[in-house]
Amino acid sequence: MRIAIDAEPLAARMCWCRLCQYLGGGSGTVNVCFPSDKLTVTGEVRWHHSIADSGTAMRRGFCPECGTPLFSLAESRPHLSFIRAGALDDPDLLAPQAVIWTDAAPDWAHLDPDLPHYPAQIPPIA
Template sequence: MKADACAVPSASGSTRNRWRRRQCWCRLCQYLGGGSGTVNICFPSEHVVTTGEVRWHDSVADSGNAMKRGFCPTCGTPLFSLAESRSHLTFIRAGALDDPALLGPQAIIWTDAAPAWAHHDPDLPHYPAQIPPVA
C-alpha cells in the first residue's frame, strides 16, 4: 500500500487485519479535506515507512489531544497524523494512497462537527465525537 505523493507513506500488508478506517468530521480534518471529512487508516506505527521528506505541523485536535500532522513539503499532500495519546499508532490519510477506493471507512466519527450538507453513509456506525482508541 503506497501513496502517490512526493513523500510516500507505506504500511506493511501484514497488518491488514488491524486496519481501522474512519471518516472523521472533526474541524481539523475538515480543514485538511478542503471542507469535507477525511478517511484515516490506522496502523501500528512500527509498520509505517516513508520515503522522501516529511514536514510536521503541531496542533490540538477537537478531542484535546496534541497532534503531529505530516505532509509532503513538495506537493503539500496531507499524509498522516500522530496523536500524543496514541503514539503507537499512525493514521494515514486514505486520500494520499494510490487507490483510496480500496479502503473505505468502517465508521464515521465527529458527526456533530459535520456541516449540515454532509452525507453520512447510513450503513456505517456514526459517533458524535471521538470513539475509544483502537489497541
C-alpha cells in the same frame, strides 16, 4: 515521497471534526490506521503540531512539496499512525467502518447511513 506499509490496516474512519474539514478543503477526511512500526517513509515529511478537538496533542504530517496532508499521529498513541486514504496507492484498501465527529459536520454533509455514527471522538484503537 513514498510510504511503504508492511501490515494490514487496523481500522478506517471518516472524520468530520473541524480540523479534518480544514484539511479536506470542506469535506470530512477518511483516515486509515496502521501500526507505526510497520511504516517506512522515504522522503521528507513536514510536521505541524496541534491540539485536536478531543484535546489530544497531535502531529499532522504533510508533503512539503505539494502540501498534501498525509498523516495524523496522536502523541499519546505513538504506536498508531493514521494515513489519509487518498495518500495510499490503493484508496480502496479499507473503506470507512464508522463516521466520527458527526456533530461538527455541516448540514449538507452526506453521512453514510450504513455506517455507525458518533457525535464526537470514539475510544482509540488498542
